[in-house]
Amino acid sequence: MTFAVRAGLKKFNVAHNFETKNIYEYYGKWIREGRLKPNSDWNKDLKIKFTVQDPCQIVRKSFGDAIADEFRYAIKQCIGEENLVEMIPNKSNNYCCGGGGGFLQSGFREQRLAYGKIKDEQIKASGATYCIAGCHNCHAQIHELSHHYGGNYHVVHFWTILALSLGILGPNERTYLGDDLREVNVFHPETAL
Amino acid sequence: MAEAAILREGKAKKSFLDELREMVPAGNLSLCLTCGLCSSGCPATGLEDMDPRKFLRMLVLGMDEEVLKSDWPWMCTMCQRCVYVCPMKIDIPSMIFNIRASRPRDQRPKGIRNSCDVAVASDTCSAMGTPVEDFKFVVNDVLEEYRAAQPEFADMEAPIDKAGAEFFINQNSREPMTEPDEMVPLWKILHLAKVDWTYGSKAWAAENYCLFLADNESWETLVRKKAAMADELDCKTYLNTE
Ligand code: SF4
Ligand code: SF4
Numbered sequence: 001m002t003f004a005v006r007a008g009l010k011k012f013n014v015a016h017n018f019e020t021k022n023i024y025e026y027y028g029k030w031i032r033e034g035r036l037k038p039n040s041d042w043n044k045d046l047k048i049k050f051t052v053q054d055p056c057q058i059v060r061k062s063f064g065d066a067i068a069d070e071f072r073y074a075i076k077q078c079i080g081e082e083n084l085v086e087m088i089p090n091k092s093n094n095y096c097c098g099g100g101g102g103f104l105q106s107g108f109r110e111q112r113l114a115y116g117k118i119k120d121e122q123i124k125a126s127g128a129t130y131c132i133a134g135c136h137n138c139h140a141q142i143h144e145l146s147h148h149y150g151g152n153y154h155v156v157h158f159w160t161i162l163a164l165s166l167g168i169l170g171p172n173e174r175t176y177l178g179d180d181l182r183e184v185n186v187f188h189p190e191t192a193l
Numbered sequence: 194m195a196e197a198a199i200l201r202e203g204k205a206k207k208s209f210l211d212e213l214r215e216m217v218p219a220g221n222l223s224l225c226l227t228c229g230l231c232s233s234g235c236p237a238t239g240l241e242d243m244d245p246r247k248f249l250r251m252l253v254l255g256m257d258e259e260v261l262k263s264d265w266p267w268m269c270t271m272c273q274r275c276v277y278v279c280p281m282k283i284d285i286p287s288m289i290f291n292i293r294a295s296r297p298r299d300q301r302p303k304g305i306r307n308s309c310d311v312a313v314a315s316d317t318c319s320a321m322g323t324p325v326e327d328f329k330f331v332v333n334d335v336l337e338e339y340r341a342a343q344p345e346f347a348d349m350e351a352p353i354d355k356a357g358a359e360f361f362i363n364q365n366s367r368e369p370m371t372e373p374d375e376m377v378p379l380w381k382i383l384h385l386a387k388v389d390w391t392y393g394s395k396a397w398a399a400e401n402y403c404l405f406l407a408d409n410e411s412w413e414t415l416v417r418k419k420a421a422m423a424d425e426l427d428c429k430t431y432l433n434t435e
Contacts (some may be wrong), residue, residue: 001399001400001401001404001433001435002433002435003404004401004404004412004415004416005401005416005419005431005433007404008401008404008412008413008415008416009416009420011409011413012409012412012413012416012417014413014416014417014420015420016420016423016424016431017424017427018361018420018423018424018428018429018430018431019429019430019431020430020431020433021430021431021432021433022432022433022434023362023432023433023434026432027382030386030388035385035386035387036382036385036386055435056270056272056273056274058433058435060272060273060274060277061272061273092277093274093277093278094274095234095236095272095274096236096270096272096274098236098270099270100270100271100272101267101269101270101271101272101405102267102270102302102304102305102402102405102406103267103268103270105302105304105305105308105402105405106267106268106302106304106305107302107303107304108264108267108268108302111240111241111268112268114239114240115236115237115240115268115270116236117236118236119236134434134435135435136365136367136399136400136435157375157378159378159379159382160375160378162378162382163378163381163382166381166382166385168343168345168346168378168381168385169378170339170342170343170377172374173374173375173377173378175372175374175375187343188342188343191342191343
């Protein structure tokens, strides 16, 4: 978790010789530098809509809107600009999904799901079938919200979508994709288990 | 407002709020305008019949006992949205952290405590207790499988303890332990982008439940282990994947 490292180094005065970053800002950088060449053609006709959860601990609590914008740049290169639908509010003003702060492990499940109702409604209102969530707490919580409230949207890591758009996503790397993407742009389909 | 506590206790005793003021000087707890912006944008509003403004008022009024008894501090995710919208920038989540910390450790939620304890006891900092050897085995096993199955990636690497790599990359335990195929897209992306990276055999785990437990000592232990590993490998950038 980005915040635990950054805030911890500062709070406990830990001497160190490195910078602390989150990969969200590098995806866009590597694309701009031409080191990665994603292609969104697979979604030209499918027009599958994606929304993006801005993890509090990465955006509001660590790097602010700048990293959220950079991340969106990378997402758009992969899915096509018109297929990104935003939650309102978002970026630094985003609502927490309810998976953070230890809520997932605290045993207060009913309250956690009640907390997440706002997030569920935001995702439903966006009309997206996929929610990109890079933080594992967000991922687990939103996955559960989707089932619990019957939204049936999917939750994916960005690396899945980037690899799909690079044409390198194999058949066994699609756990979180829905049926609509199971057969799309499959790399080495013969290796399916 | 400390008077309330003094009256109630019948002796001059520091109220919990005074202690909090010392702990969170930047919190400006008594500058609250009671505007309610924090509560109206807080997803935890209404849980346990509580909301951030009410919680703050109770503290200011010296209702320490009720505050300490409530489970609500474990339902506030410390997401900082209230700070973002508060005109006085009152740091409610820091206050919540300190209230969590003031509960005896063995009475804090067991699930969070166990995850923290397991991570502290593990060289890898994994909340699932993954041993160093298991991590190495899984990474190399998956790597070999994919190198063979996808020949375009026959020379892909997933380095562990590569000294001098630019990026020290961490990984949530969930991937190597429960869904190892999920590591592969990331590796392939790093390979295509020609990124010079490494995992550490120790302290590679990304999660940190000790922060949630409000256990400063354990949180610090984990951060120090992670920093020491990245520095030992002489990496320029500690890159979080979550
Ligand atoms: S937003 Fe700030 S000033 Fe307004 S009620 Fe909440 S804590 Fe007080
Ligand atoms: S930090 Fe806590 S009180 Fe503030 S908005 Fe988030 S959940 Fe609500």
